[in-house]
Amino acid sequence: MKTTELVKNKHAKWLVFGRDADKPEQIIDTNQYMIVTNTRALLMDPGGIELFAPMLAAVLRHAKVEQVTDLFASHQDPDIISSLGLWDQALPDATLHSPWLWEGFIRHFGMDNIQYNAIPDEGGTISLGSYTLQLIPAHYLHSSGNFNIYDPENKVLMSGDIGAALEGVDAPLFVENFDDHISKMEGFHRRWMPSNKAKNDWVKRVRTLDIDYMAPQHGRIFTGDNITKFLDWFEALEVGIINSNT
């Protein structure tokens, strides 16, 4: 499991975990994120059950287990949160922030100890002490109850499946040439995102945010101009279309 420090300021740092060459071959590669403040840590889309041990080992390089007070699951998919039953035994006092829509479903992964903070449709905030993160609605992108996390201080948008590309573990961490990258995202976005209306609402919402890093749960991270290029491309894309190759 590779760990990269994405960005930091004096209050918090962002870490990305992924590109795990030791993961079982048939599961897709995922990016997990963690924001660490001086006293607390939030683990975002902590991943599937298969990744738990390498993820825990990677997390403990940067935070004590009791420092991880919060978890976030952007939606209910197994590659996002099927490790919950194990985190539940490692972090019994933690809180999981996730869409209200999925509470009864996500609990099936095993949750005897962790608290569930049901995020309302309109979003909200997560406070890590004095450090505040915003929950940006991203419903139907792709899940019917779905959120992104925005950090206004470090200007990071953790965008979940938006901007995702299904690539191998040797793929670079950052998008270099946006035009070359389109072919790696197009099929996924057309097939997995069901609603043009929801997509365009999200684009409009996100254009108001000041973003330096757009960090999806699969594939490469967008920086600088590539973020605007992505928003323009995504806005023009017709989604909700079946393509036999995806």
Place this chain on the structure above:
Amino acid sequence: MFVTAARIAAHLYFATKIAKNLSLTAKNARAITARAGQQAAGFTALTTFIQELSSNTIRLAQQVNIVAVNISMAATQLERVQYAKKQFIRAQYLGPKAQFISSIDFCLKQTKQTELILSDKFSVLRFELDGLIEETRKQIRFAAVISTMSKVEASKSGAFEAQLDVIAANILLSGNEIRQELECAEVLLSSSNMELIHENN
């Protein structure tokens, strides 16, 4: 073990179904002996035993079913805790130089404690299951005796002999069917005992 316990519960569920049929047989016997009157006086006394046999078997099989389901649940919890323990140990192996790796020691300790508590709970439930299956088995031994006695009494009931013979045969058949289900449950239980000994070694 959680699969084995569920399979044991399934066998006992079938045993309950058969015992319910036995209860119907007891009711039929009572109706026939009422019609036969004095001719089937000996058989009339036996119908109470048939009903008791059926009720006791149903009660015991239902108790076994509850314990087997509890065992299945405890085994599932145990499996989850043991899996978590394995993953914590794996994380220690993967990140020996991680700055905060020792902070996981407490989780590991907690997991081991929970594992012990669940293992104890599991042993108590298994012991209970063993006892209940044995008790059900003892009950079913009476089925053969009651069937033989029924056959003898049927032969003395004149025109009603053929009908009461069917009742006697049904008692024997039900008893044998329940015994078969119990034998399957016992085989599963003893094979899971062997598995447990193997795991502990």
